[in-house]
Amino acid sequence: xTGDDLFLALALQPDDAALRAVYVDWLIEHHPLRxxxxxxxxxxxxxxxxxxxxxxxxxxxxxxxxxxxxxxxxCFRDGLLDAVRLEPMTRxxxxxxxxxxxxxxxxxxxxxxxxxxxxxxxxxxARLDESTLEELAGWKRTLPRLARLGVETFAIDRVAPWLxxxxxxxxxxxxxxxxxxxxxxxxxxxxGPDDDEQSVAAVGSGPxxxxxxxxxxxxxxxxxxxxxxxxxxVEVHAGxxxxxxxxxxxxxxxCDVERFIVSALETEGARWSVALLRTxxxxxxxxxxxxxxxxxxxxxxxxxxxxxxxxxxRAP
Numbered sequence: 001x002t003g004d005d006l007f008l009a010l011a012l013q014p015d016d017a018a019l020r021a022v023y024v025d026w027l028i029e030h031h032p033l034r035x036x037x038x039x040x041x042x043x044x045x046x047x048x049x050x051x052x053x054x055x056x057x058x059x060x061x062x063x064x065x066x067x068x069x070x071x072x073x074x075c076f077r078d079g080l081l082d083a084v085r086l087e088p089m090t091r092x093x094x095x096x097x098x099x100x101x102x103x104x105x106x107x108x109x110x111x112x113x114x115x116x117x118x119x120x121x122x123x124x125x126a127r128l129d130e131s132t133l134e135e136l137a138g139w140k141r142t143l144p145r146l147a148r149l150g151v152e153t154f155a156i157d158r159v160a161p162w163l164x165x166x167x168x169x170x171x172x173x174x175x176x177x178x179x180x181x182x183x184x185x186x187x188x189x190x191x192g193p194d195d196d197e198q199s200v201a202a203v204g205s206g207p208x209x210x211x212x213x214x215x216x217x218x219x220x221x222x223x224x225x226x227x228x229x230x231x232x233x234v235e236v237h238a239g240x241x242x243x244x245x246x247x248x249x250x251x252x253x254x255c256d257v258e259r260f261i262v263s264a265l266e267t268e269g270a271r272w273s274v275a276l277l278r279t280x281x282x283x284x285x286x287x288x289x290x291x292x293x294x295x296x297x298x299x300x301x302x303x304x305x306x307x308x309x310x311x312x313x314r315a316p
Contacts, residue, residue, distance in 0.1 A: 001022075001026075003026055003030060006019070006022060006023045006026055007023075007101070010023060010080070010105070011101055011104050011105075014080075014104055014105050014122055015122075020078040020080075021078075023078060023079060023080070024038040024039065024042070024078055024079055027079045031060075031079075033052060033056050034056070034060050034076070034079050035079060036052060037049050037052040037053060037056075037057075037076060037079070038076070038077075038078050038079040040052065041077065041078075042078075053074075053075065053076065054072065057072070057074045057075070057076065058071055058072065058074060060074070060076065060079075060081075061074055061081065061084075061102075062100055062102065064096065064097055064100050065081070065084070065097065065100055065102060068086050068087055068089050068093065068097055069084050069085065069086060069087070070084075070085040070086065070087055070110075073085040073110070075108070077105075077107075080102070080105040081102045081105055081106055082105065082106060082107055082108065083106065083107060083108035083109070083110075084106065084108075084109065084110070085109075085110035085111060086109070086110065086111055086112050086113070086116065087111075088111075089113060091113070091115075094113035094114075094115045094116060095115050097113075097115070097116055098113075098115040098116045098118075098119045103116060103119045103120040104119075104120070104121060104122065105122065106120050106122065106123055107122055107123055107124045107125065108123065108124070108125045108126070109123050109125075109126045109127075110126070110127045111127060111128065111129065111132075112126065112128075112132070113132065114132050114135045114136060114139070114141070117132065117136065117141075117143070118136070118139075118141045118143070120143075121143075121144065121145070122145055123143060123145065123146055124145050124146060124147050124148065124170075125146070125147065125148040125149075126143075126146060126148075126149055126150065127149075127150035127151075127152070127175070127177070128149065128150065128151055128152070129151075129152050130151065130152065130153050130154075130158065130159070130162075133149075133151055133159065133162045133163075134162050136162070136167055137161070137162035137163075137164050137167055140164070140166065140167060141167060142166065142167050142168075142169070143167065143168060143170075144169060144170060145170055146168055146170055146171060147170050147171060147172050147173065148171075148172070148173040148174075148175065149163075149168065149171055149173070149174055149175065150174075150175035150176075150177055151174070151175070151176060151177065152177045152178075152179055153176065153177070153178070153179060154178070154179050155218060156176060156218055156219060156222045157218045157219075157221040157222050159176075159222070160221065160222040160223075160224075160225035160227065161225060163225070163227050163228060163231075164226075164228075165226060165227070165228045165229060168228045169228065169230075170228075170230060171228040171230060171231055172230045172231060172232050172233065173231075173232070173233045173234075173235070174231060174233070174234045174235070175235050175237060176234065176235065176236045176237065177237050178236070178237070178238060214236075214249050214262075215249070216249065223256045223257075231257055232257055232258045232259065233257055233258065233259040233260075233261065234257050234259075234260050234261070235259075235260075235261040235262075235263065236261065236262045236263070237263055238262055238263060
């Protein structure tokens with residue numbers, strides 16, 4: 001069986017473990033480094049596999065995908081493209097890119113155009129901007145396996161009408177990335193109890209997020225929409241905010257998921273993460289500090305502030 005025959009057979013049965021094993025054997029013979037990467041993965045040698053990926057991964061992409069992929073973001077499983085972040089492109093370029101046969105194997109996509117997204121039937125995790133999500137809803141295209149979706153938005157209630165159950169039947173986890181927040185900025189800044197959005201912006205953390213993002217009314221509008229029935233977790237990646245203040249703003253808001261998490265960056269990349277745990281339909285009355293990656297002083301500050309609004313459950 002030729003490599004093309006194997007690839008076609010896998011495209012028809014992408015989850016077939018036996019076919020994947022045969023494909024890895026073929027790669028070992030014809031593309032040794034790529035095959036070795038797959039073998040190291042199978043053996044559990046993640047460090048060795050990652051070193052090979054970093055050194056050679058981009059060269060394993062087709063020319064069309066390499067042209068539009070963010071360098072160094074392509075990941076592989078059994079020698080097949082598994083995850084990648086894409087750069088902005090024209091609609092015509094996206095249409096051409098969508099014809100590449102690799103998308104049937106991809107499980108994770110970051111910022112893909114709609115044409116690529118809908119030609120990725122096995123994608124389970126994606127991060128999209130508002131316009132792509134709106135297009136997906138407008139065209140009523142279905143992503144049957146998508147379980148975790150990240151959306152970049154200015155206001156959460158803008159997103160709700162586009163999270164159509166028929167388009168996202170498997171969605172269980174929604175990540176919200178507020179536009180204007182530098183979510184990957186490791187700059188040290190610890191908000192105090194009296195800090196507000198203006199003081200946070202003044203130290204260079206980016207423009208303040210709109211008040212409606214953390215408004216109970218905005219979240220009530222979000223949860224009033226006909227959301228996918230399996231949605232159980234909403235996580236807001238808030239950048240630099242005062243978590244205790246956010247908790248007080250959301251206290252008593254309608255939030256019909258099992259876990260509603262607001263997380264913020266802290267000194268040297270550690271995170272404050274507070275989960276609001278449901279105690280009744282549409283109501284959150286308990287808070288839980290869920291990340292141990294903060295200093296003792298920081299933890300004491302957050303616990304003291306949150307405890308003034310509701311009982312606090314400490315994470316194990």
